[in-house]
Amino acid sequence: MRIAVDHRTHYRFSEPQARIVQMLRLTPTDTQDQTVVSWSIGVDCDARLRHGADGFGNAITMLYAEGPIAALDITVIGEVLTMEAAGVIRGSHEPLPPLLFLRTTPATTADAALAAFAAEAAAGEPLDRLHRLNAAFHARFPDVADVRDRGRGAAEAFGCTAPSSREAAQMFLAAARSLGVPARYVSGYRSDGSAHGAPHGWAEAHVAGLGWVGFDPATGLSPDESYVRVAIGLDAAGAAPTAGTRSGSGAEELDVDVIAEPLGREE
Amino acid sequence: MAASGAFDEIWGHGGPEAPRPEFAALSQWIADTPPAELQRRQQAAEQAFRQLGITFAVYGDSEAAERIIPFDIVPRIFLADEWARLSEGLVQRVQAINAFLEDIYGDRRILAEGVIPPELVLMNEQFRPEVAGVRPPHGVWAHICGIDLVRTGPDEFFVLEDNARTPSGVSYMLENREAMIRLCPELFRDFRVAPVDSYPDMLRQTMQSVAPGGNANPVCVVLTPGHFNSAYYEHSFLADSMGIELVEPADLVVDDDIVWVRTIAGRVRVDVIYRRIDDDFLDPLAFRPDSMLGVPGLIAAYRAGNVAILNAPGNGIADDKAIYSYMPEIVRFYSGGEAKLPNVETYRCREPDALKYTLDNLDKLVVKLVDGSGGYGMLVGPTATRAQITEFRAALEAEPHRYIAQPTLALSTVPTVTEKGLAPRHVDFRPFVLTGSDGVRVVPGGLTRVALREGSLVVNSSQGGGTKDSFVLLDQGAGAA
Numbered sequence: 001m002r003i004a005v006d007h008r009t010h011y012r013f014s015e016p017q018a019r020i021v022q023m024l025r026l027t028p029t030d031t032q033d034q035t036v037v038s039w040s041i042g043v044d045c046d047a048r049l050r051h052g053a054d055g056f057g058n059a060i061t062m063l064y065a066e067g068p069i070a071a072l073d074i075t076v077i078g079e080v081l082t083m084e085a086a087g088v089i090r091g092s093h094e095p096l097p098p099l100l101f102l103r104t105t106p107a108t109t110a111d112a113a114l115a116a117f118a119a120e121a122a123a124g125e126p127l128d129r130l131h132r133l134n135a136a137f138h139a140r141f142p143d144v145a146d147v148r149d150r151g152r153g154a155a156e157a158f159g160c161t162a163p164s165s166r167e168a169a170q171m172f173l174a175a176a177r178s179l180g181v182p183a184r185y186v187s188g189y190r191s192d193g194s195a196h197g198a199p200h201g202w203a204e205a206h207v208a209g210l211g212w213v214g215f216d217p218a219t220g221l222s223p224d225e226s227y228v229r230v231a232i233g234l235d236a237a238g239a240a241p242t243a244g245t246r247s248g249s250g251a252e253e254l255d256v257d258v259i260a261e262p263l264g265r266e267e
Numbered sequence: 268m269a270a271s272g273a274f275d276e277i278w279g280h281g282g283p284e285a286p287r288p289e290f291a292a293l294s295q296w297i298a299d300t301p302p303a304e305l306q307r308r309q310q311a312a313e314q315a316f317r318q319l320g321i322t323f324a325v326y327g328d329s330e331a332a333e334r335i336i337p338f339d340i341v342p343r344i345f346l347a348d349e350w351a352r353l354s355e356g357l358v359q360r361v362q363a364i365n366a367f368l369e370d371i372y373g374d375r376r377i378l379a380e381g382v383i384p385p386e387l388v389l390m391n392e393q394f395r396p397e398v399a400g401v402r403p404p405h406g407v408w409a410h411i412c413g414i415d416l417v418r419t420g421p422d423e424f425f426v427l428e429d430n431a432r433t434p435s436g437v438s439y440m441l442e443n444r445e446a447m448i449r450l451c452p453e454l455f456r457d458f459r460v461a462p463v464d465s466y467p468d469m470l471r472q473t474m475q476s477v478a479p480g481g482n483a484n485p486v487c488v489v490l491t492p493g494h495f496n497s498a499y500y501e502h503s504f505l506a507d508s509m510g511i512e513l514v515e516p517a518d519l520v521v522d523d524d525i526v527w528v529r530t531i532a533g534r535v536r537v538d539v540i541y542r543r544i545d546d547d548f549l550d551p552l553a554f555r556p557d558s559m560l561g562v563p564g565l566i567a568a569y570r571a572g573n574v575a576i577l578n579a580p581g582n583g584i585a586d587d588k589a590i591y592s593y594m595p596e597i598v599r600f601y602s603g604g605e606a607k608l609p610n611v612e613t614y615r616c617r618e619p620d621a622l623k624y625t626l627d628n629l630d631k632l633v634v635k636l637v638d639g640s641g642g643y644g645m646l647v648g649p650t651a652t653r654a655q656i657t658e659f660r661a662a663l664e665a666e667p668h669r670y671i672a673q674p675t676l677a678l679s680t681v682p683t684v685t686e687k688g689l690a691p692r693h694v695d696f697r698p699f700v701l702t703g704s705d706g707v708r709v710v711p712g713g714l715t716r717v718a719l720r721e722g723s724l725v726v727n728s729s730q731g732g733g734t735k736d737s738f739v740l741l742d743q744g745a746g747a748a
Contacts, residue, residue, distance in 0.1 A: 054553075055398055062524060064523055099385050102386075
C-alpha cells in the first residue's frame with residue numbers, strides 16, 4: 001500500500017523564546033515490509049537540523065533554533081510503501097535484545113487489577129494469548145482515539161474509559177510484561193484518511209521463533225499494511241515524536257494535525 | 268587493644284612493641300612525638316580544612332549541615348613492592364571495566380557467550396539503552412575510577428566495590444598530603460614518599476588525551492551541579508588546580524550537535540567535559556524528560572562524536588552490585604588471565620552449590636540482597652539471633668536469586684590517635700586510576716578511610732569515619748633515619 005503522511009506540529013509561545021532544542025523522532029526507517037519513498041521535515045524558522053540515531057535504532061533529528069521565536073511549525077511530508085505481513089516485523093534494525101523490553105517504566109507498570117486482567121485474558125500458546133490479550137483490551141475499551149491525552153500511566157488509564165491510543169498501548173505493554181513477555185511501544189501512523197490530533201500508538205511483543213509482532217489494542221487486531229512504523233521505545237515518552245526544551249518564560253500551546261492517506265495498492 | 272586477629276599495617280600481628288621492621292622509622296617518630304603534640308597537629312590540620320571549606324553535608328542532619336571529616340595524623344604506608352603489585356591488579360581491573368563497557372554497549376559478546384546472565388545486564392536500570400551503540404572518543408569509558416579495597420594481611424587485598432561513575436574523594440588525598448607536609452615535614456625526610464600533587468596534571472592530560480579528533484589544544488571544563496552539591500569544594504578545587512573552567516549546566520549550550528560554553532567573550536567550543544553530575548541530570552532530552560536540569564542536546568553531541576564526557580554516561584552498569592560478583596569472570600573474559608586483585612569472596616545464591624554452602628554456614632556469613640542498599644535486607648551471621656537466621660533461611664530458600672553471601676572479613680588496622688592514646692583502628696582504601704587514550708595510570712596514593720570508633724568496621728564519613736594520608740614509598744622502607 002502506498003501511504004501519504006502529512007504530520008504538522010505547531011507550537012505557539014506566549015512570550016518569545018531565546019532558544020529551542022528538540023529531539024524529533026519523526027522519520028520512519030525501512031524494514032522488509034516498509035519502504036520510505038520520500039520523506040521531509042520542514043521547519044518554519046532559521047533552525048539547524050542534524051540527523052542521527054538513538055540507542056533503540058530510531059532515526060533522530062535534532063532541531064536547534066535561536067530566538068526570538070514566537071511560534072514554531074514542524075511539517076513532515078512523506079510517502080511510504082508497505083506490504084501486508086500479518087503484524088510480524090521483518091528486517092528491522094534491532095540494536096537491542098528483546099530481553100531489554102521486559103523492563104517496566106513508571107508509565108508501563110501494571111497494578112494488581114491490570115495484572116489480573118492480563119493473566120485472565122491471556123491463556124494458551126505464546127502467540128494466541130497475546131492476540132487474546134489484545135482482543136480483551138479492545139473489548140474493554142472499544143473507543144480508542146488518536147487524540148491528545150493527559151499522559152496517564154497504564155495503571156491509571158486502566159481504571160478509566162476512552163483512553164487514547166497511546167494510553168491503550170501502554171496498558172498492553174504493562175500487561176504483556178507482567179506475563180513475562182517483552183513488549184515495546186510503537187509510534188507511527190494508521191492510514192484511515194481522516195485527520196487526528198495525535199499520531200497513532202500501538203505495541204509490539206516478542207514471540208520466540210517469530211520475532212516482534214505488532215498488536216493494536218485500538219482495533220484488537222495486529223497492524224496491517226495500512227500502518228507506518230516510525231519509532232519504538234520502552235513507553236510512549238521514549239518514542240515521543242517530539243521532545244523539546246526551550247529557554248524562555250511564558251506558556252506554550254501545542255497543536256498537532258496528522259493525516260495518513262492510502263494512495264492505492266501496489267500490485 | 269587491637270581488634271582480635273586483625274592485621275595491623277604498621278605493627279603487624281605483633282603489636283606496638285614489635286612493629287614491622289620496614290616501619291621502624293614511623294614507630295620511632297610516634298615514640299618521639301608526645302601525644303599532645305600529635306593532637307595539636309591534628310587540630311591544626313582540621314582547622315585548615317575548615318578554612319578551605321572541605322566539608323561534607325550530612326543529609327537529614329540540619330544541626331550540622333556542613334562538617335569536616337575528621338583527620339588522623341598517623342599516615343598509612345605502602346611499601347614500593349606492595350604498591351607495585353597492587354597497581355598491576357588495579358590496572359588489570361580498570362582495563363577490564365573499560366572492555367566490559369565497550370562490549371556491553373556494543374556487540375555484547377560477554378552475554379552471547381553466557382559469562383553473565385543476560386537479564387542481569389539488560390533488565391538492570393543501570394544499563395542505559397540511550398547510549399547503546401555509542402563509541403566514546405578514543406574508546407575510553409571509565410576515565411576516572413575509584414576502586415575501594417580492603418586488606419586482611421600483608422599481601423591480601425580485596426576489592427569491595429568499584430566506582431566507575433563519578434568517584435569523589437581525590438581532594439582529600441591532595442589536601443591531606445599538603446597538611447602532612449606542612450605539619451610533619453620530618454616524616455618526608457625519614458621516608459621517600461611518592462608525590463601525589465601531580466594528580467591535577469595527570470587528570471588534565473587524561474582529559475586532553477580523549478579530545479575528539481585528536482585536537483592538540485582542546486577546551487576542557489569541569490561540569491558541576493552547583494554550589495549546593497556536597498562535593499562542590501572538590502569540583503572547584505579540581506577545576507582550579509587544572510586551570511580550566513568550572514561550569515554549571517546553564518553555562519553550556521548545544522548547537523548543531525556541538526557543545527559551547529558561554530563566556531564574556533562569546534561562545535567557545537567545548538571538547539572535553541569532566542562531569543560531576545549523574546546521568547539522569549545530564550540531558551533532559553535523552554534521560555529524564557521531567558528534569559529541568561542538564562544540557563539539552565548533550566547526548567546528541569556525544570553520540571555524534573563531537574565531545575568527550577568523563578566518565579561516560581551508562582557506566583553505572585559496571586559498578587552495579589549485581590555485576591560485582593561477576594568481576595572475576597569479567598576480568599578473565601577480557602584479559603585472558605586470572606584477576607590479580609580478588610573480589611571479596613561472594614556466593615551467588617542463585618547457584619545451587621553456593622546456596623547450599625550459604626545455608627550451611629549462615630552463622631558465619633554476611634548475607635545481602637543483590638539490590639539492597641544502606642544495610643537493609645542484610646544478615647550478619649556472627650551477630651545474628653537464632654530467629655533472624657531462621658527468617659533468612661526461609662527467605663533464601665524462597666528466592667535464592669535475590670541474595671549473595673560473603674564471609675565476614677577481619678579488616679586491617681592502622682595506629683590512630685584516640686582519646687586513650689594510639690590504638691589500632693580499621694581502615695579501607697580508595698586508590699584512583701586514570702585511563703586516557705595514552706594508557707592507564709595509577710595515582711601513587713589514595714584516600715584511606717578509618718573507622719574511628721573502637722572495633723567499628725564502618726568507615727563512612729557520615730557514621731564516624733575519618734581519613735588519613737596514604738604514603739606510597741619509593742623504596743622498601745627502612746629503620747629510623
